[in-house]
């Protein structure tokens with residue numbers, strides 16, 4: 077099935093009160109964020125989307141595809157499942173080398189030029205991580221950040237799923253603004269669960285969650301978009317500081333000022 081639109085109809089929060097956001101839709105090309113404090117139900121919301129909830133989960137939410145209800149017994153062929161979920165806690169069970177894993181996946185997906193697709197996937201993943209992923213390392217030996225970078229790259233480059241749900245990629249030490257810029261080149265729906273203001277403001281709209289319920293839908297206005305480029309500079313500065321600490325150098329006041337003075341606002 078060709079999925080071009082997903083609609084989420086609101087249900088109930090943790091205290092059984094009706095959700096203020098009654099519905100929202102995701103269409104190809106959309107980038108959306110889910111925000112809110114820890115424990116407010118962000119993961120639950122994307123799980124509802126992934127499960128095509130039909131008033132059969134604790135939230136009572138309902139999901140439609142292309143404005144049609146998803147039939148109760150609708151089972152996707154795994155290679156055509158329209159949703160890829162990069163979850164908060166991911167570990168590989170397979171100890172295959174990275175390259176073998178990607179080759180198998182690419183073949184299952186019927187990819188044509190397997191060699192070049194694997195290279196594109198690894199290059200994409202390595203744009204996101206600090207430590208490059210080697211082709212011959214076992215999947216189980218990848219770090220948390222490397223694992224999620226590889227999963228994102230795999231879902232975007234090899235996978236056919238038009239909808240990609242990403243749960244808190246910032247905590248994995250992934251270069252998030254770079255990730256967003258790379259992702260924008262692919263025509264898909266991206267939903268980010270995030271605590272990161274940069275990701276939130278780079279999105280078309282954000283859903284604010286509270287006590288298990290969708291509280292507000294905020295469209296990113298021009299006013300907020302203007303802040304993004306400034307915030308990216310701060311973000312890059314913080315990434316620089318992180319890199320200095322990571323590589324064992326000292327972050328003195330002089331180094332701090334040198335970085336701070338580059339800010340152009």
Ligand SMILES: Nc1ncnc2c1ncn2[C@@H]1O[C@H](COP(=O)(O)OP(=O)(O)OP(=O)(O)O)[C@@H](O)[C@H]1O
Nearest residue numbers: 088089090113114115116117118119120134135288
């Ligand atoms: N609408 C709801 N109705 C009933 N229970 C809910 C609802 N939303 C969330 N919960 C429950 O609340 C708990 C926390 O939710 P969840 O894990 O989705 O939060 P989170 O925002 O992802 O938190 P974190 O930021 O820590 O990852 C879970 O046990 C979940 O089942």
Ligand SMILES: [Mg+2]
Nearest residue numbers: 118119164243
């Ligand atoms: Mg969560």
